[in-house]
Amino acid sequence: MATCDTVDTDTRQLRRISLASYVGSAIEFYDFFIYGTAAALVFPQVFFPELGHVMATTASLGAFASAFLARPVGAAVFGHFGDRIGRKHVLVITLMLMGIATVGVGLIPSTASIGIAAPLLLIGLRLVQGFAVGGEWAGAALMSTEHAPEGRRGFFSMFTQLGLGTALVLSNFVFLVVHAAFGGSGSAFYQWGWRIPFLFSAVLIGTALYIRLKVKESPEFTDQEPVPHEGTPFAELIRAQGRQVLLAGGAAICAPMLVFQAGTFFTHFAAEHMGYSMNLVLLVSMIGGVFATVFAAVTAILSDTYGRRRVALCSFALAAPWSLLVFPLVESRDHVVFAAAIMVTYALIGACIGPMAAFLPEIFAARYRYTGAALSHTMGAIVGGALPPVLSPMLIVDYGGWAVAAMMGGLGVISLVCVVALPETAGRSLTARATRRGSSVTASRTSR
Template structure:
């Protein structure tokens, strides 16, 4: 009964809006990552060697992460001062418009060096918008969810990754199958279709987002009067938490963008796997991620956020030791196991995050604190590994990639262990250290 009322009521509408916005965010990133791995080296960097074209293409993918913390600070500032909803409308429009813009850029053969420069510009705009999207969507769900079911309702924000992965790979799979091999019109204009379809998703998400109400927690905190600069307050009052929250998400980002970008590129260029196989594995990985995100988010209401996220990190640590050897094996089945298994672990790690990260920060700078920490972790875990991996492979060998992934996962695990449990905590916290209200009992947790 509670679930039905939530779905049809205000909380359900917010959860739906967060889900759709998150799905578009990850859809835009995954179609770009897929294109960067399979298409952009040829379309935008045709005069470079295969290795340099791959590095340049993945470098444009990483460029968005550089502007994400800036977007997190800017949209976090306005989201903490004028409201979550207004900031989220702007992030959605900029994000979707940038993706459509990528689909309209002529190739390097047509306009020369202007093509990759325009690509980078669109990518930086996309990253700027995405920097404010996740935190705002997570906060809207977290601040309006019932306290004892916050993990469940915040789950919908996190389901966006798996949904986007399935959607992006299915669309690319359909387009690629329709246009045939690499010499076909697919490389000329077919790859643009997934980007142009962002306009349809944008229109749907914008309609939904314009019809939700502002967070009541934010409205109540606004009555306390104007605060200082949110970024400065977050760093001054909860700098330790900003650093640890950033560290906690590094491994999740690293696994997601290695599996979604570098490994598909490696499978296509080094193992010469058929693109349809690579895309189909991505679809199955997305489906797997959806299931594990839902389970992990829901269980975090009972067993705690830190425990569930930490469990995922513990699983990820030995997995990183065998992940690249499985990909390198030359066996398509083992490649499928590697990618799908990775998305299962990603699902466990990311499921509780939309509740966990907002619960860490005080209301007056929650948007900024959550957004900046999440996106700093994104730079370290999401931007650097896909770009560094081909360099490490060429200079040091595959062991260096494995060492990098294992080291980043260990860093996340330590950060998670140093954070406090947040499940059951009230979000009506105007300042760090203010009373959190009664905590709900959590099965399996002590103290």
């Protein structure tokens, strides 16, 4: 009877952790997506009205990209404390910081009201958001992966990745409703209507915080033997698995590149240059979120049967050439082709991210796993998520659309090559090593 009660308790706890990871991830991506959508469609007029069209767009997307500057700092700081004091405490802090920053953006007066202080506040809050996000994804992924039973880590880590598609649907739906309610792009929409999606984030943050406070600490953290630390988790990580950090970071480039190109640059380009209505652009992205959710679930589950590396290889082998083709399709000026291109893009994004919430944590030893997963994920996000949306408008002006396609295709190939170079991780034990030397040597050997 006691055994049954224990099993029931463990099952309830695992479900609660999966829900907490899912909700936290959804909020993280929701915050980024509403900011990316606003940066493409609203912020050039609200915060950079005196710049020319191209420069205003570049400045707006640059402010969007500024968060990525703070992400590696957040990854190092929260990774350090996540490996030292536990995953749960860090996740509560990152969630609160994200919520404060996102709601704060929705409260900033326009440049017309307070001058240059407005874009400076925008960038400042964006840096806070990036700092928090640097530690959010890795912690959520670790909580799911480290609590999951062996053989089902792909399934339970899936819930962290489902947050992306959910956030796409929710963020685009909220913007679509607000935009339609204000009768298009009228003055009321630009004055305060666009703020509603940001303020709505407070409701999501409160819900996620309530759930997250009720989960237990990861057993992989609590079961570690209390051995003396020699240096920081970052230093141990670089000494033992520096090569794996670089390869994992490279593998993490393609998905955020496609996510933020589709969610920011393509959104702006389709509305401003292709003449598509904002409602169409938002609706297509919302449907794309459904595709991303479905394909993330499928590949995450398949990775338990066929292996993380094999499933990821199949996904990236499709995503890499598609990265080269998608922008010419967006430029086609055909509504149906545009819609199909965006939906296929999000389907491939889902396929790529599905195995990654289990794949990246499994690469690293428990003593510095939070730091390793956070840094590698952040490296991919910076190269793939920050640079392409900022560089794309300038590449089009100077060289034409082919340069954007070449840049995207090149980044897709980098991720494919890095996945090829990484080892299979499915089926490995996540049990913490007893000593630093044993941990480092074992991790280094098994990662080859």
